[in-house]
Amino acid sequence: MTAEAATPEPRVPEPARRVPSERTHHGDTFVDHYDWMRDKENPDVVExxxxxxxxxxxxxxxxxxxxxxxxxxxxxRTQETDLSVPSRKKGWWYYARTEEGRQYAIQCRVAAEETGDPTRDWTPPEVVPGQPVPGEQIMLDGNLLAEGKPFFSLGGLAVTEDGTLLAYSEDNAGDERFTLRIKDLASGELLPDEVPHVFYGLAFSPDGSRVYYTVVDDSWRPYQVKAHVLGTPVADDVVVYQEDDVAMWTGFEISADRSRLMISIGHSEYSEYRVLDLARPDAGLRTLISRDERILYDAEPVTVAGVPHYLLTHNRDAKNSMVSLVAADQFSLPLAEQAWTTIIPHDDAVRVDGLSLTRTHVVLSVRRNTIDRVQVLPLDGLGTPEQFLPAEPDFDEELFTSNLANAEFDSPVIRLSYTSYLTPPRVYDYVLQDGSLLLRKETEVLGGYDSxxxxxxxxxxxxxxxxxxxxxxxxxxxxxxxxxxxxxxxxxxxxxxxxxxxxxxxxxxxxxxxxxxxxxxxxxxxxxxxxxxxxxxxxxxxxxxxxxxxxxxxxxxxxxxxxxxxxxxxxxxxxxxxxxxxxxxxxxxxxxxxxxxxxxALTTILDPELPLSALEWEEWGNPITDPEVYRYMKEYxxxxxxxxxxxxxxxxxxxxxxxxxxxxxxxxxxxxxxxxxxxxxxxxxxxxxxxxxxxxxxxxxxxxxxxxxxxxxxxxxxxxxxxxxxxxxxxxxxxxxxxxxxxxxxxx
Missing domain, CATH: 3.40.50.1820 (Alpha/Beta hydrolase fold, catalytic domain)
Known part of the structure; x- marks a missing residue:
C-alpha cells in the first residue's frame, strides 16, 4: 500500500479534564484528577x-x-434453534428453547405422564429442535418481553407447586434492579401484583399463597428477605429478615423437602442461618449456628429415622470443609455440647463445596485435583457404621467439569451436566438406584467440529x-x-x-x-x-x-x-x-x-456507601480501619x-x-x-x-x-x-x- 493510500491514524481525543480531588487516609493523601467522572448525571461525563x-x-x-x-x-457453529433437556417438577416437564434469529430464550412446558412406572415417568419427552411440541405451553417469551426495550434480563423464575402460577422478574436497564410479576398460566394473564426493585432470587411458599424475594440497600447489598402475599398491596409486604451488618450478604432458598425457608447470611469467612418452619410460620425464625462462632457453613434439613436433622457442610476444624449430621434439637445447646456425626470427613486433597438432597440420596459437589465432581451417597444408613461410600460417575477425560444440574426431591434420577475444553456440553440422567448414566443430550456443534x-x-x-x-x-x-x-x-x-x-x-x-x-x-x-x-x-x-x-x-x-x-x-x-x-x-x-x-479498587473499598464496597472487606481487607491493608492495596x-x-x-x-x-x-x-x-x-x-x-x-x-x-x-x-x-x-x-x-x- 502506498503512503498516499494509507489510512491516517485516528486522532487521539482531547485529554480528559483534570480536576484535583483529595482522598486522605492513614496519613496518606492521594490526589485523584478524574473522580469528577463519577457523576453519572453530568452531561460532560456522557459526552x-x-x-x-x-x-x-x-x-x-x-x-x-x-x-x-x-x-x-x-x-x-451454533444450533440457533435449540432447547434444553426437559426437567420434571410435579406434573410438568419444563424446558427453554431458542429460535434462529431471536435474541432471547422462550420458557416452555408440557404435561407429564403418571403411569406408575418410574423409568417411564421420569424419562424426558423427546423434543426435536424446530419441530412443534404437542401440548406445549409457552410460559414466557423473552423476545416479546424485550420488544422496544434497550435491555432485557431475567432475574428469577419460580412456579407454584400446583403449576398454576409463574413468578418472574425482569431488568430493563442493566442495573440489576428487577421488577417482579406474577402470571396465571391457565389464562396467560398477569395478576395485578407487581413488585419493583427486587434482587435475584424468587420462591413461592409451598401453598402458593406468597412469594419470597430479596431487596438490596443503597450500596447494592442484598439485606432483606421479604414476603409478598398475592392479592395484597406491595406496601404491606412483610420483612421476614433484615441484615444490618454492611459486610454481610443475605440470600434464601426453600429447602429441598419444601419444609423450611433457609435464610443464609454471611461472607467468605463465616456465615449464619435463620430458618423458618413453613408449616408454622408464626413460630418465627430460628438460628442454627450463630455467626459469633466464626464457622462458614451451609445447612439443609433432612429427616433420618423419623427424626429432624440438618446436614452441614462446614469448615469447623476442616479448612477444605466436611459434612456432618446434626439433630435439629442440638442447636439449642452451646456449640461445644452439640453432638455432630461425621458423614464426609475432612481431606486435605478434596474440597467439599456443598450438597443437595433427594428423598433417598445426598448429592455432593467436591473438587479434587482442580476438577469439579459429583458424588452420590444413599440416605439409608447415613451416620451409622453401615453408611455407604460415596459413588462418583466415571468420565474418561483428564480435564472436565461435572455439575449437578437438577435434583428434584422425589425423582429417582438426578440431572448432571458435563463438559470439557473439547467436549460440547452434555446432559446426563444419573439413575440413583444403580449408578447408570443415561445421555440425554450433547450440544451439537455445526460445521463439522472434530475434537x-x-x-x-x-x-x-x-x-x-x-x-x-x-x-x-x-x-x-x-x-x-x-x-x-x-x-x-x-x-x-x-x-x-x-x-x-x-x-x-x-x-x-x-x-x-x-x-x-x-x-x-x-x-x-x-x-x-x-x-x-x-x-x-x-x-x-x-x-x-x-x-x-x-x-x-x-x-x-x-x-x-x-x-x-x-x-x-x-x-x-x-x-x-x-x-x-x-x-x-x-x-x-x-x-x-x-x-x-x-x-x-482502593477508592471503591474505602467508600462503604458505594455499591457492594463493604462486602469486599473480607476479600481484600478493610483499608478504612487497617493501615497495613491500606498500604498493601495502595501498592497494587x-x-x-x-x-x-x-x-x-x-x-x-x-x-x-x-x-x-x-x-x-x-x-x-x-x-x-x-x-x-x-x-x-x-x-x-x-x-x-x-x-x-x-x-x-x-x-x-x-x-x-x-x-x-x-x-x-x-x-x-x-x-x-x-x-x-x-x-x-x-x-x-x-x-x-x-x-x-x-x-x-x-x-x-
Missing amino acids: YLTRENSYTDAVTGHQQPLRDAIFAEIKE TQYVAERQWAPAADGTLIPLSVVRPAELVRDGTNPAVVYAYGSYEVSMDPGFSIARLSLLDRGIIFVTAHVRGGGEMGRSWYEQGKKLAKKNTFTDFVDATSYLVGSGWADEHRIAAIGGSAGGLLMGAVANLAPEKYRAIVAQVPFVD TPYENVRPVAYPRIAAVTSFNDTRVLYVEPAKWVAELRRTTTGTEPIVLKTEMDGGHGGASGRYSRWRDVAWDYAFAADAIGATDRVDSDRVDSARVDSAREASDDVQDSPS
Whole structure:
C-alpha cells in the first residue's frame, strides 16, 4: 500500500479534564484528577464516554472484518434453534428453547405422564429442535418481553407447586434492579401484583399463597428477605429478615423437602442461618449456628429415622470443609455440647463445596485435583457404621467439569451436566438406584467440529516462590512447540471462584487462527482448595498477579508461545488482575483486554456507601480501619500505580449501568494510562451505554461483544487469518515474523 493510500491514524481525543480531588487516609493523601467522572448525571461525563467510543471505533475500525468473521463463525457453529433437556417438577416437564434469529430464550412446558412406572415417568419427552411440541405451553417469551426495550434480563423464575402460577422478574436497564410479576398460566394473564426493585432470587411458599424475594440497600447489598402475599398491596409486604451488618450478604432458598425457608447470611469467612418452619410460620425464625462462632457453613434439613436433622457442610476444624449430621434439637445447646456425626470427613486433597438432597440420596459437589465432581451417597444408613461410600460417575477425560444440574426431591434420577475444553456440553440422567448414566443430550456443534483437531492438557508453571500454578492449555493439535505461536492467557483469581474446564464455540475461532488459549488457575481462585484461595486474598493478594506473570514467562520459556505474541484477557476482579499485570510487567503482553475491570479498587473499598464496597472487606481487607491493608492495596491497585512506561495496547470494556464495577473505574484508568504511557500503542475505552455487568443483553449482542474482544487480541498478536492444517507451519512463521517486526519497529 502506498503512503498516499494509507489510512491516517485516528486522532487521539482531547485529554480528559483534570480536576484535583483529595482522598486522605492513614496519613496518606492521594490526589485523584478524574473522580469528577463519577457523576453519572453530568452531561460532560456522557459526552466524554461518547467521545471515547468514537475514538475506539476509529482505532479498531480495521478489525471490523475480523469481528464479523468471528461472529459469523460463532453463529454458523451454533444450533440457533435449540432447547434444553426437559426437567420434571410435579406434573410438568419444563424446558427453554431458542429460535434462529431471536435474541432471547422462550420458557416452555408440557404435561407429564403418571403411569406408575418410574423409568417411564421420569424419562424426558423427546423434543426435536424446530419441530412443534404437542401440548406445549409457552410460559414466557423473552423476545416479546424485550420488544422496544434497550435491555432485557431475567432475574428469577419460580412456579407454584400446583403449576398454576409463574413468578418472574425482569431488568430493563442493566442495573440489576428487577421488577417482579406474577402470571396465571391457565389464562396467560398477569395478576395485578407487581413488585419493583427486587434482587435475584424468587420462591413461592409451598401453598402458593406468597412469594419470597430479596431487596438490596443503597450500596447494592442484598439485606432483606421479604414476603409478598398475592392479592395484597406491595406496601404491606412483610420483612421476614433484615441484615444490618454492611459486610454481610443475605440470600434464601426453600429447602429441598419444601419444609423450611433457609435464610443464609454471611461472607467468605463465616456465615449464619435463620430458618423458618413453613408449616408454622408464626413460630418465627430460628438460628442454627450463630455467626459469633466464626464457622462458614451451609445447612439443609433432612429427616433420618423419623427424626429432624440438618446436614452441614462446614469448615469447623476442616479448612477444605466436611459434612456432618446434626439433630435439629442440638442447636439449642452451646456449640461445644452439640453432638455432630461425621458423614464426609475432612481431606486435605478434596474440597467439599456443598450438597443437595433427594428423598433417598445426598448429592455432593467436591473438587479434587482442580476438577469439579459429583458424588452420590444413599440416605439409608447415613451416620451409622453401615453408611455407604460415596459413588462418583466415571468420565474418561483428564480435564472436565461435572455439575449437578437438577435434583428434584422425589425423582429417582438426578440431572448432571458435563463438559470439557473439547467436549460440547452434555446432559446426563444419573439413575440413583444403580449408578447408570443415561445421555440425554450433547450440544451439537455445526460445521463439522472434530475434537481430534485440538488438544487440551494440564501444565504446571513454577511461581517465584516455588508454588506450581496449574495451567489449562488448549491448542490446535498441529501446532509445533517452536517458540513462534501466538497465545491468549486468561485468568480470574478471586473470591475462591474456579475457572473450570468448559467448551466454548467462540474459543474455536481463536484456536483456528493458530492461537494457544491458556487458563491460568492463579492463587485467589478455588481450583486447589481453600488454601489456594487464602494464598491469593487480603495481604497475600499480590500472589494472584505474580502468578499470572510467572505463568506467562513459563509459556515463553517452555517454547509454546512467542514472547512478542501474547495477549491477556480478564474481567471484573480478573480485570483488576489485568490492570495489575499491566503495571507489573507491561513488556510481556502485546495486548490486554480488561473487561469491566475493577481497577480503582482502593477508592471503591474505602467508600462503604458505594455499591457492594463493604462486602469486599473480607476479600481484600478493610483499608478504612487497617493501615497495613491500606498500604498493601495502595501498592497494587492499578489506577494508583500507573507509571511512565511503554504500556501495550489496552482495551478497557465497560457498561454505563454496571452496578458491580462502576464505569468510572475504567474511565479514570484509561485517562491516566493515556496521559502517562511513554509508548505509542493505542489505549481505548469501550462503553456499552445500555448494558450491565455482563455487557449488552441478548445472545447475538453477547456474541458480538465476544467477537470484539477476541478480534482486538488476535489483531494485536498477528493471528487474524484462519490457519488450515496443511499450511500451519508457513502461516505461523509468517505471522510471527510480522508481529515481531511490528514490535521492533514500534517506539514502544
